[in-house]
Amino acid sequence: MAGNVPPVADERDGLLRYLEQQRHVLKVAAHGLTDEQARLTPTKSSLSVGGLVKHVASTEDGWLDIILQLPQKPFAEAMAEYQAGYRLGPGETLAGALARYDEVAARTAEVIAGIEDLGQAVPVPKGVPWYPQDVEAWSVRWVLLHLIEETARHAGHADIIREHVDGGTAIPLMAAAEGWPETPWVKPWSPETQPA
Template sequence: MAGNVPPVADEREGLLAYLEQQRHVLRIAAHGLTEEQARAVPTRSSLSVGGLIKHTAFTEDGWIDILLQKPSKPMDEAMKEYEAGYVMADGETLEDVFARYDEVARRTADVIAGIADLGQPVPVPKGVPWYPQDVDAWSVRWVLLHLIEETARHAGHADIIREHIDGATAIPLMAAAEGWPETPWLKPWSPGQSD
């Protein structure tokens, strides 16, 4: 995928394309990292690049469950899963995290393809303190926009974490990941270049 979303034919294609673009730039933050670097927590936060990718997949999957009105887990269990979703488990690799993210992306595309009207209501789960109590339903469109927002937020977090790991920044990483040619004003990232 290039640095920008290509032209889109309609709203549905646009929403899914922008969501995929944000997934792509989030994944690029891990380009060229070792497993140890993907787990690294180089700032005062407890965030790692691998953990952010894992969390974002977990979150997207959870929103699709809400959209499908799947029963929620008890709050204690849900919070444990949420917290574990930020950390790459022992033995879990970047390849595992990417495979799970790909699986979630396919599920999202399949579910959205089966919904005729993006205005279809999605009931707001009740009794969850961070959801509005005065709103009965979002729309499928709102859920997709929220997923774009959530993914973009964490892509930005991942960019900051990555820069703390080895100095690499988003555009040179994207150039390296996508095979852009070197120009007088842009050199694709390469290992050891930013250290």
């Protein structure tokens, strides 16, 4: 996938393709990192590239559960998982986190394909402090737009963190991940091209 979303056929295709694009640029920020590098938190925040990949996968999966109106975990358990979801643990690998993200993306495509009307109501879970108390339901369309927003926000975080880890930036990383040839304008990222 190149730097832009290809032409879209309709609203559903557009929403899914824009979400796919944001997933892709987040994964590009992880391109070529070791597990140790993916765990690094080089800025004042506690965010790492590997942790962000885990977080967005978990978040997207959770929203699918909300769309499908599956039972939600008790609040304390959900919060513990949420906090752990920002870290790539010592027994976890970046490859595993990326594979999990791909599984969630496939689940999203399957769930959305099974929903005829993107205007279908998605009831707002009650008793969750960050969900509005004065809104009864979102729509599937709203959830997809929210997932694009959430993924894009964290893709930006991952870009900044990655640059702090080894100097890798978005376009050279994308060129490397997608196998672009070197040109006078773009030299694909490689460990050898990074400043010491």
